[in-house]
Amino acid sequence: MTDEPLTADRILDAAEEVLRRFGPSKTTVVDVARALDVSHGTIYRHFPNKAALRDAVAERWLARVSAPLEAIAAEKGPADDRLRRWLQALAWAKRRKVLDDPELFATYHALAEQARGVVDAHVEALIGQLARIIQDGMAAGIFTVTDARAAARAVFDATMRFHHPAHSAQWQDPGIDEAFEEVLQMVLAALAGRHPD
Amino acid sequence: MTDEPLTADRILDAAEEVLRRFGPSKTTVVDVARALDVSHGTIYRHFPNKAALRDAVAERWLARVSAPLEAIAAEKGPADDRLRRWLQALAWAKRRKVLDDPELFATYHALAEQARGVVDAHVEALIGQLARIIQDGMAAGIFTVTDARAAARAVFDATMRFHHPAHSAQWQDPGIDEAFEEVLQMVLAALAGRHPD
Incomplete structure (x- = not known):
């Protein structure tokens, strides 16, 4: 002791x-x-029981993912640039976790599957960050969407292949960066109301 | 006998x-x-060995998914309408398979994980169908993208939450249809070069 x-x-x-x-x-x-x-x-x-301890572990682990993203959401620069960096940061953070320590990643993935409430709150927080960036872009006139929250949800869903642990086995595929860039261009084009670059 | x-x-x-x-x-x-x-x-x-038999089973199973989609790709109507119906048909076919017989779906999912070559060819065929629809939309002037194949890949990736078996546990969530519609609108907007409806 x-x-x-x-x-x-x-x-x-x-x-x-x-x-x-x-x-x-x-x-x-x-x-x-x-x-x-x-x-x-x-x-x-x-911690009153095992579930509370498990949830607290999952929460702290997920907070390590969301904290650096919160910083990007809170910045004041151009919204399209922040959206790109936010999505890249999310994808890269997940990818680094898998590559650095695949066994620990699998452990946390299994843990998170049991702590659904914590994961749901985490996803809602991430979508809230995205919505703030999109809102800034709407205020600046570079995004033409009308519902920031719905758009944020769609952006999160549309990029799932690159940040959801279920797809981690493909994150080292040679075409993955190009595929991410294509989806990112599609998302930015849809938000801006113009054709993809 | x-x-x-x-x-x-x-x-x-x-x-x-x-x-x-x-x-x-x-x-x-x-x-x-x-x-x-x-x-x-x-x-x-x-079938010269077990792997060949396994691959043939997986191939026939996946062909049952892709054949009705091929019919939509081969139609002559407006490309945006066909793209919507194609994506819905893919998502609904997968969802029906999960709901009708979850155990069989899990069996085939496990089988497909071992038959990567067959799955890759299936995905390439699906992306080829999407590319033909997008190409038609480009020819008709309703889609403003320039690379049909790259756009098809991005559409497939962006809708993964709704057709990849790894996400099947969420396919009965109450918000899933709305989420699908949001992503579909985003995809159509990006292809057309206008803001989402």
């Missing part, structure tokens, strides 16, 4: 380590408590 | 039945031969 106070963040660090070792289905709160050398009652003071 | 001649089609019928019962990983050529009451050597005269 260390003298450091047992914060929620330290519990999540330990839970990540244990998940990595045992996988989502075999990890128990007792395993996490053992890794921290505390009683499982101590964990339950921070 | 029946008196019917043993055609490739009858072997494929039997292979489908056996696959349905045992799943792709447990099905052997011997199982298929047993179901037909012939020796496995008889099967090998039509």
